[in-house]
Amino acid sequence: MIACYLSDGKFETTSHKDFEVVAQDVNVGRERLAALPLDVIIKILDTLGKNILKNPEINSVPGVSYISLWLRRENLERICRFNYTDNRYLDGFCITETHFKMMAQPRGIVCHWIAANMPTLGFFSIVQALLSKNGSLVKMPPAYAPLILSLLGELPGISVNYKGSTYTGNDLLGAIAIVTFEGRSREASEQFSQVADCRIIFGGAEAVRAIARLPCRDHCETIIFGPKYSFAVFDRIYIESPGFTKSLDRFVRDIAVFNQMACSSPHVLFLEKSRFSLEDIASRLGEAFERSPAALRMQDIPTSLSAAIINARATYLLADKKNCVASKNLGWTILTGGDTCLEEPIQGKCIFIKEVNTVDEVIPLVNHKIQAIAIGIPDLMKREAFAKAVTSRGADRIVIPGTIHDFILPWDGIMTLNRLVRWVILRDDQGSQV
Amino acid sequence: MGNMPRVLQSPDASARDGILAGAPYILEDHRKNENLLPIIRDQLKTAIRNNRFIDHYFSRQSVDVDKIGRLEDVPYIPVQMFKHFDLRTCPEGEVAKILQSSGTTGGSPSRIPLDKSTTLNQIKALKSILEDYLGKNRKIFLVIDHEGINKPEMAFSARTAGVRGLSIYAKKTFYLLREENGTLTLNMPVIRDLIENYAHEDVYAFGFTYIIWTVFYELLKKEGIRFSFDKFVLFHGGGWKKMKDLAVSKETFSATIAGLFGAVPENILDFYGMAEQTGIIFVDCPHGNKHVPAFSQVIIRDPFTLEPCEPGKPGLIEVMSILADSYYDQAVLTEDLGMLVGVDDCPCGRKGRYFRFVARVEKAEIRGCGDTFRELH
Numbered sequence: 001m002i003a004c005y006l007s008d009g010k011f012e013t014t015s016h017k018d019f020e021v022v023a024q025d026v027n028v029g030r031e032r033l034a035a036l037p038l039d040v041i042i043k044i045l046d047t048l049g050k051n052i053l054k055n056p057e058i059n060s061v062p063g064v065s066y067i068s069l070w071l072r073r074e075n076l077e078r079i080c081r082f083n084y085t086d087n088r089y090l091d092g093f094c095i096t097e098t099h100f101k102m103m104a105q106p107r108g109i110v111c112h113w114i115a116a117n118m119p120t121l122g123f124f125s126i127v128q129a130l131l132s133k134n135g136s137l138v139k140m141p142p143a144y145a146p147l148i149l150s151l152l153g154e155l156p157g158i159s160v161n162y163k164g165s166t167y168t169g170n171d172l173l174g175a176i177a178i179v180t181f182e183g184r185s186r187e188a189s190e191q192f193s194q195v196a197d198c199r200i201i202f203g204g205a206e207a208v209r210a211i212a213r214l215p216c217r218d219h220c221e222t223i224i225f226g227p228k229y230s231f232a233v234f235d236r237i238y239i240e241s242p243g244f245t246k247s248l249d250r251f252v253r254d255i256a257v258f259n260q261m262a263c264s265s266p267h268v269l270f271l272e273k274s275r276f277s278l279e280d281i282a283s284r285l286g287e288a289f290e291r292s293p294a295a296l297r298m299q300d301i302p303t304s305l306s307a308a309i310i311n312a313r314a315t316y317l318l319a320d321k322k323n324c325v326a327s328k329n330l331g332w333t334i335l336t337g338g339d340t341c342l343e344e345p346i347q348g349k350c351i352f353i354k355e356v357n358t359v360d361e362v363i364p365l366v367n368h369k370i371q372a373i374a375i376g377i378p379d380l381m382k383r384e385a386f387a388k389a390v391t392s393r394g395a396d397r398i399v400i401p402g403t404i405h406d407f408i409l410p411w412d413g414i415m416t417l418n419r420l421v422r423w424v425i426l427r428d429d430q431g432s433q434v
Numbered sequence: 435m436g437n438m439p440r441v442l443q444s445p446d447a448s449a450r451d452g453i454l455a456g457a458p459y460i461l462e463d464h465r466k467n468e469n470l471l472p473i474i475r476d477q478l479k480t481a482i483r484n485n486r487f488i489d490h491y492f493s494r495q496s497v498d499v500d501k502i503g504r505l506e507d508v509p510y511i512p513v514q515m516f517k518h519f520d521l522r523t524c525p526e527g528e529v530a531k532i533l534q535s536s537g538t539t540g541g542s543p544s545r546i547p548l549d550k551s552t553t554l555n556q557i558k559a560l561k562s563i564l565e566d567y568l569g570k571n572r573k574i575f576l577v578i579d580h581e582g583i584n585k586p587e588m589a590f591s592a593r594t595a596g597v598r599g600l601s602i603y604a605k606k607t608f609y610l611l612r613e614e615n616g617t618l619t620l621n622m623p624v625i626r627d628l629i630e631n632y633a634h635e636d637v638y639a640f641g642f643t644y645i646i647w648t649v650f651y652e653l654l655k656k657e658g659i660r661f662s663f664d665k666f667v668l669f670h671g672g673g674w675k676k677m678k679d680l681a682v683s684k685e686t687f688s689a690t691i692a693g694l695f696g697a698v699p700e701n702i703l704d705f706y707g708m709a710e711q712t713g714i715i716f717v718d719c720p721h722g723n724k725h726v727p728a729f730s731q732v733i734i735r736d737p738f739t740l741e742p743c744e745p746g747k748p749g750l751i752e753v754m755s756i757l758a759d760s761y762y763d764q765a766v767l768t769e770d771l772g773m774l775v776g777v778d779d780c781p782c783g784r785k786g787r788y789f790r791f792v793a794r795v796e797k798a799e800i801r802g803c804g805d806t807f808r809e810l811h
Contacts (some may be wrong), residue, residue: 298738300738301737301738302796303737303750303771303795303796304795304796304797306737306738306750306795307512307514307737307750307769307795310512310740310750310767311512311514311515314491314511314512314514314515315515315518317490317491317494317495318487318488318490318491318511318515318518318519319487319490319519320486320487320490323494324494328739328740329738329739329740329741330737330738330739330740
């Protein structure tokens, strides 16, 4: 059975045997959305960002203040410009350098499979569909549906004026449906996949493979995010710099946010040999963990993860040439030593730290499973050479510590908004074409 | 560890012998803790001297054994470590045999080195526990499994541990199942013999919970066979995850199986134990509580804070023991969840802590879009 919590602009819980009615509602809503100027959509989203901060029921939820910042008009305009090169392509045909006009048409209904690791992930996915004027049919993890519904619940109260006309948040809301259904239900999953003009899939390896294999329409575009692995590399200059303590604070945030369950969560930190020993740095990193907000240190973990962390700690405490620095509880764990290699993720704020002679030793470890590498390499030439080498081997995002989770497009090497539209042409004359 | 020094002195052997010779459930918890702590401290010192891994473990956590003031502060080693490290604490030459336990989850086996004194202590301990539940006389022992499970060449598993351990009280042993082409069937000649000739004997039995229910009970039901023993006690353990999947409660299991043997449900005794702590089983009393004997202690630890839990709060089960000189069994953290029910006041009259098994901890899986770094080709 399919449960729907938002459809046709109404926050009502309804049950459905299939997606026919819900998809029809999204189709009607997306046509209204497509008729809006992109500026209006951005203006409404900008207001939404401000309003969610005023709502005491949601403004203290982790990640909500970041959403508010991310929804700023300048940021959304920049994201669109970056993807479309010119935001006017979304609203109509525009002259190009060639002899035909071009326009970015939305694909239609985007079906989103949202992973159960980041409560706010679904919201970012929906906003990207709105910025490309697509309708959204969102399969949400049940635990996260209330937060997303609360965020979207601010839309009906928003009205904006644009060139003498008034538009409301309902113009956006009608293009969104939030559903939950049992992912193991082959029938429901196939039906969901088959109403999509575009599929956005977030998740782990098994989920992504299973969903990607579902039947879909011939023209359907599939955008896959995950599964991925992230890590960090700091060079000697960075480690020995006066600001290193602050850098560790920022890096701890990278580890702790989402309790290390995101594809952008770092699992290993490689440290170039410096005047500080691995033990010194482990100790300073431990202090940085202790300075981090209690809410990040004390996140709930399943008992299975407790056992995994306890086993990892014991393994490193028992073994030769390894060690473990950890909180008394399972709040954070630093595992030091071992070979120069990537390590299987444990999650729950377990970071492996390893010493290397030079950061270049890390380059051969990179493959296409690597999403983000947080690098502490101050020298711009060295930094760029390293980035060029690791991205050529498959890494997607080379960032600075403290920003590893910032949702900046491209993500996973994908310009999402660009993939969410069809580039169509209109030719008005013969012209001459190269 | 070729240059390992000889054991300098055995732990406070006379104190331990005294505990093993006494009744297992008469000491109040605080008295028991007072008895165990000095013995364990001595054992830890020997372990640190004789095993570099354990030496790392203590020094890296800055543990000064002389300053350990409570059993709760003894560093516990997770049970999985027996699969990855040699946790022998006696000289290699003193190891009489190595138990290899595949456990219930498969994978690499645990390796548990046993010397003579440890084996002897384990036998004494188990005898002491069984005596409390069965009385002093040896009895007819029924194994609800096939004889092959106890062959020396078989890997040491929870099933073999139970059979070998509990057989120390047997005056005669019968295997009620046979294995034919990998399938378990009823050992009919033995079953007929028991029905005809042993109904009035003192009988105790052991079986793996899941096998008793899904194989033995089903086969007996199909054949319409029931026993009618005058005095019958069944010890069963393991497989509760599978039983939970089958939606069979402990109460249903006990009532049904008691009926099968002509016994009362109070004599169907679930126990908790593991190969890494052979010699100690935590057996249900008539009130469904598992009791901790004098030579052992149980601590339930919060799965996040790792602090001891108050009664009523589930947590990871840590088992402590003074039995072993040959490996680190002083404090072993299991991957099982249990709940302390109370201390010294079980209506059955046994003193000390009493607890209940709750569940096995599921295997950890990577959640979310984070994943292995390995590329699949």
